[in-house]
Amino acid sequence: MAGSNFVDYVKIFARSGHGGAGSAHFRREKFVAFGGPDGGDGGRGGSIVLQGDRQYWTLIHLKYQRHQFAGDGENGSGARSSGKDAKDIVIPVPLGTVARNAETGEIVGEVTAEGERLVLLKGGRGGLGNWHFKSATNQTPRYAQPGEEGAEGAFILELKVLADVGLVGFPNAGKSTLLSVVSAAKPKIADYAFTTLEPNLGIVEVRDHKSFVMADIPGIIEGAHEGRGLGTRFLRHIERNSVLLFMIPADSDDIRRDYDILLGELTQYNPELLDKQRLLAVTKCDMLDEELMDQMRGHLPEGIPALFISSVSGLNIPQLKDMLWEALQR
Numbered sequence: 001m002a003g004s005n006f007v008d009y010v011k012i013f014a015r016s017g018h019g020g021a022g023s024a025h026f027r028r029e030k031f032v033a034f035g036g037p038d039g040g041d042g043g044r045g046g047s048i049v050l051q052g053d054r055q056y057w058t059l060i061h062l063k064y065q066r067h068q069f070a071g072d073g074e075n076g077s078g079a080r081s082s083g084k085d086a087k088d089i090v091i092p093v094p095l096g097t098v099a100r101n102a103e104t105g106e107i108v109g110e111v112t113a114e115g116e117r118l119v120l121l122k123g124g125r126g127g128l129g130n131w132h133f134k135s136a137t138n139q140t141p142r143y144a145q146p147g148e149e150g151a152e153g154a155f156i157l158e159l160k161v162l163a164d165v166g167l168v169g170f171p172n173a174g175k176s177t178l179l180s181v182v183s184a185a186k187p188k189i190a191d192y193a194f195t196t197l198e199p200n201l202g203i204v205e206v207r208d209h210k211s212f213v214m215a216d217i218p219g220i221i222e223g224a225h226e227g228r229g230l231g232t233r234f235l236r237h238i239e240r241n242s243v244l245l246f247m248i249p250a251d252s253d254d255i256r257r258d259y260d261i262l263l264g265e266l267t268q269y270n271p272e273l274l275d276k277q278r279l280l281a282v283t284k285c286d287m288l289d290e291e292l293m294d295q296m297r298g299h300l301p302e303g304i305p306a307l308f309i310s311s312v313s314g315l316n317i318p319q320l321k322d323m324l325w326e327a328l329q330r
């Protein structure tokens with residue numbers, strides 16, 4: 001998505017530093033005929049490290065810094081003086097960043113906590129200086145270890161937003177509107193499909209200063225798992241959510257069928273999503289009267305707690321927040 005501030009996927013090229021070479025120096029002083037070996041060790045090459053940082057919400061800062069190269073360790077020198085270690089390159093990333101090897105797709109690790117470190121590439125170790133190799137049989141080793149080579153590689157960094165509640169629904173279901181009434185977030189709202197093109201996060205305050213994070217993602221349509229609509233590009237953001245709130249508007253022709261389609265798309269994307277707790281909100285219920293709601297109750301999908309809500313009139317919004325909070329405590 002060109003020009004977007006929400007960057008949740010970036011490829012970086014990284015190289016760790018080489019270790020410095022150990023020194024093969026011999027002590028040379030006036031009046032000392034045979035100074036022994038006194039070559040110092042090489043310094044360590046810089047590593048490439050990711051570090052969790054709450055101040056970051058996206059990976060946009062890496063979009064223009066795709067090359068991350070650490071320096072080499074200094075060589076050792078005489079008088080057993082060790083070369084300096086090179087500085088590690090520490091890259092701050094938002095919590096929920098997953099790193100993969102770009103060639104193999106293999107997961108290198110993920111960063112989920114403030115300050116948590118993930119080493120992408122270790123710097124090369126410095127070589128040992130020649131004095132380490134002095135022995136009874138060899139008093140004058142002319143050998144010192146070379147420094148270990150650094151490593152290089154391409155990595156894919158992906159962000160999985162660590163929200164508590166993920167909103168799941170077709171375009172126009174009223175997801176962004178709900179987020180705007182339960183949190184301070186101001187997502188764009190409009191009566192056409194795909195108004196939301198990138199995830200919005202909001203903090204929802206529940207009673208007694210408790211709060212949770214809600215993630216509004218772009219609408220899902222049938223065939224999303226095959227790449228229709230915005231495809232599954234944003235579905236990964238709900239992989240981490242502990243509760244999924246399904247949202248289907250009251251004027252749907254068939255709520256059960258719509259629910260099955262949404263569930264089907266999620267399952268085909270990642271069957272593990274079915275292990276999460278699910279709640280259903282029938283949205284836009286300001287258009288219904290009590291009688292209609294009673295009638296509709298019999299046509300709701302089974303096995304999922306449901307609530308009739310309206311973001312416009314406020315119908316059952318406090319109850320919804322409580323229900324979500326309770327689900328999160330389970």
Ligand SMILES: Nc1nc2c(ncn2[C@@H]2O[C@H](COP(=O)(O)OP(=O)(O)OP(=O)(O)O)[C@@H](O)[C@H]2O)c(=O)[nH]1
Pocket residue numbers: 169170171172173174175176177178188189190191192193194195196197217218219220283284285286287309310311312313
């Ligand atoms: N009457 C009524 N209209 C609503 C309600 N909630 C949302 N709408 C309207 O439904 C339309 C779609 O709302 P959005 O919140 O943008 O829907 P969305 O699910 O975020 O849509 P996408 O971002 O396209 O996936 C807008 O015109 C809203 O004003 C509601 O509770 N009652």
Ligand SMILES: [Mg+2]
Pocket residue numbers: 175176177188189195196216217218
């Ligand atoms: Mg929206």
